[in-house]
Amino acid sequence: MIEKVNLSHPDKVADRIAGAIVDLAYRAEENPKIAVEVLIGHGRCHAIIETTAQLYKADICYAIARIAGDVETDIVIVPQDTHLSENQADGVRCGDNGIFKGMPLTAEQKELSGVAHNIYEKHPTDGKYILDGIRLIICQSNTDAEELKNAYPGAEINPLGGWTGGTDVDTGATNRKLGSDMADSVTGGGLHGKDLSKADVSVNIYAFLKAQKTGQPVQLVCAIGDREVDGIPYADIVAQAREYIDSIGGFEKFAEWGLF
Structure with a gap:
């Protein structure tokens, strides 16, 4: 789910x-x-x-x-x-306390991410999507429901009918959609609005990427001021996270879809 x-x-x-x-x-x-x-x-x-x-x-x-x-x-x-x-004055050290989990993405999670990306390419308006086994629920604002029904036969499209969406209909707050950003990797703090010294950013990214590479769950804990996490220098974790953020075009781009 x-x-x-x-x-x-x-x-x-x-x-x-x-x-x-x-x-x-x-x-x-x-x-x-x-x-x-x-x-x-x-x-x-x-x-x-x-x-x-x-x-x-x-x-x-x-x-x-x-x-x-x-x-x-x-x-x-x-x-x-x-x-x-001052915690960072004498070198790169862990910028927060936290517990972190990286989980390999499931086929279902990858499939729904693909659905969300594909729909948004054609319909760049507020949308929310759920996949639970074979049940696909698509809520897409300002969109012809018949077009989506043809593209996704059997999906439930806008169960309550058409809607407007966006910030004129609802409020938005930072880090409120962590499940959408992280799938089963959600544990502690959110990914967005913070620099790379913060464990919520760098350790979450590191744990997620490690889980995708190894195909195994990753569980980590750190305290503010730690110089090592997962047996490697915290500076290396920050460097890996920086490389990932740079590869996708920055923190704003990272915020668009999260980790997948």
Whole structure:
């Protein structure tokens, strides 16, 4: 059983805005420390940003408008806590406590991800999809249901009928769709709105990629300040996560679909 949402879902809009702000921080500094929370809906976007990087509200507003359209903004930028920043002063160390799990993707999860991507290519509007065995549920806004019925015979299409979707209908919040982003790998914190020193980002990515490579579950635990996780330097885990983020085009792109 798996649920997937597309990148126009309100929660993913919030994730994408948070990712875009993290991208801005990485353009300002090589290794910024940043944590972003976004709440968006009904014409307003609230963003709280803790960061070491010099960010400008005009750049943030431009990113919000590019992703979410014409909305009022409420942006708060504050310095990251000095104790947290000092944790990284003498080298790359684990930026958070947490437990983490990487799980190999199942055929069902890969299939639904393919369905979600394919539908969004033709219908780039708010959508949510569920696959439970042979039961496929497709909820796609602003779309001809007959076209989807023809493409996916036997699927349940918009069970309550047509709908509008988007942030004018519902609110979105950062890291609220972790199942959609991580499948069975969900344990601790969310993937989005944070720099690579945060274990929620780097250790989650590392554990997921290791599980896909080995075909076996991965379970890890770390404490803030750890220099090693899974028997390797934390700096190596951050480097692997950075390579992955770079390969897909940055944190905003990462936020669109998560890990699969």
